[in-house]
Amino acid sequence: MTAQVLVALSVFGACSVEMVEALTIVMASGFTRGWRSALEGSALAVVCLAIVVAALGPALIHYVPINVLRLVVGSLLLVLGLQWLRKAILRASGYKAKHDEAEIYRREVERLSGQPRSGRGRDATGFVIAFKGVFLEGMEVVMIVLTLGLSSGYLGVATVAAAAAVVVIGGIGVAVARQLSEVPENGMKLGVGLMLVTFGTFWAGEGAGVRWPGADLALLGLLAIYGLVTWGAVTALTRGRPTAAAAT
Amino acid sequence: MTASRALSVFGHFWWDFIIGDTPEVAVGVAGLMIIGWLLARRLPAAAVVVLPLAVVLLLAASLYRGTRTA
Numbered sequence: 001m002t003a004q005v006l007v008a009l010s011v012f013g014a015c016s017v018e019m020v021e022a023l024t025i026v027m028a029s030g031f032t033r034g035w036r037s038a039l040e041g042s043a044l045a046v047v048c049l050a051i052v053v054a055a056l057g058p059a060l061i062h063y064v065p066i067n068v069l070r071l072v073v074g075s076l077l078l079v080l081g082l083q084w085l086r087k088a089i090l091r092a093s094g095y096k097a098k099h100d101e102a103e104i105y106r107r108e109v110e111r112l113s114g115q116p117r118s119g120r121g122r123d124a125t126g127f128v129i130a131f132k133g134v135f136l137e138g139m140e141v142v143m144i145v146l147t148l149g150l151s152s153g154y155l156g157v158a159t160v161a162a163a164a165a166v167v168v169i170g171g172i173g174v175a176v177a178r179q180l181s182e183v184p185e186n187g188m189k190l191g192v193g194l195m196l197v198t199f200g201t202f203w204a205g206e207g208a209g210v211r212w213p214g215a216d217l218a219l220l221g222l223l224a225i226y227g228l229v230t231w232g233a234v235t236a237l238t239r240g241r242p243t244a245a246a247a248t
Numbered sequence: 249m250t251a252s253r254a255l256s257v258f259g260h261f262w263w264d265f266i267i268g269d270t271p272e273v274a275v276g277v278a279g280l281m282i283i284g285w286l287l288a289r290r291l292p293a294a295a296v297v298v299l300p301l302a303v304v305l306l307l308a309a310s311l312y313r314g315t316r317t318a
Binding site: 071075076078079080082083085086089090095096136139140143197201204205208209210211212213222225226229233237 | 261265266268270273274277278280281284285287288289292295296299300303304306307308310311314315
């Protein structure tokens with residue numbers, strides 16, 4: 001049950017973060033190049049992603065031994081989780097600029113508006129930009145859904161959580177139009193990064209032969225330890241950061 | 249799209265996904281897995297403590313590098 005809830009939360013959070021980024025690109029494409037091209041590009045990307053999941057999911061379950069799968073998947077989750085956590089901590093402590101969706105949207109609109117249109121029908125630029133945005137951001141989600149879902153044995157839960165995030169963030173996107181910058185993306189990235197590192201340690205450890213005390217309950221212990229370390233890191237880096245005034 | 253171009257895009261995706269701008273994380277995790285595998289066979293009780301501790305140290309090292317390059 002613990003693992004099931006954590007898998008659902010991790011996938012929902014990760015998918016939401018990537019959805020915000022993809023939606024920003026799709027909206028910029030839709031508003032500047034026309035909605036037909038943007039929506040068709042997005043739809044094709046979703047179909048391609050679904051094919052990747054359908055092709056890879058069952059193949060990995062049937063042909064790869066579970067311990068090898070957990071070692072490889074755990075290592076991948078650990079790499080991805082540490083990358084996300086590192087970035088979120090540096091942003092939270094002011095060492096790195098926050099991901100500004102409004103600014104990204106403005107830049108995309110400016111770039112797309114300057115390019116000539118390809119004709120009256122489908123706009124090739126808008127189509128390709130929307131396709132690339134959704135496919136590339138979506139691939140990260142696919143990796144997280146497959147890795148978390150397969151290692152835990154809850155691929156169904158992971159898929160439903162990802163679909164829920166698509167619906168929720170898509171709904172928010174449609175409702176608030178261009179105000180995706182209101183979504184607390186860095187906080188979500190920090191939370192998801194923590195969970196990915198927790199699952200990564202747990203499964204990579206199991207794949208390597210480590211027997212965690214308390215089985216699934218060890219996940220909560222790992223999450224608490226990494227949570228405390230993250231809080232400590234943000235506090236220490238924020239205090240230690242040289243201010244502009246001090247630097248001059 | 250030619251086969252070589254598709255292969256290049258595929259390779260590029262995985263390089264960005266795993267290595268990206270934090271090669272120390274990828275190398276560190278590979279090292280962690282070797283340590284975890286060895287400990288699980290020789291000192292199983294220690295593996296439970298060493299593995300999370302090593303992850304914390306790896307995060308600290310990567311953050312240190314991040315603050316230097318920021």
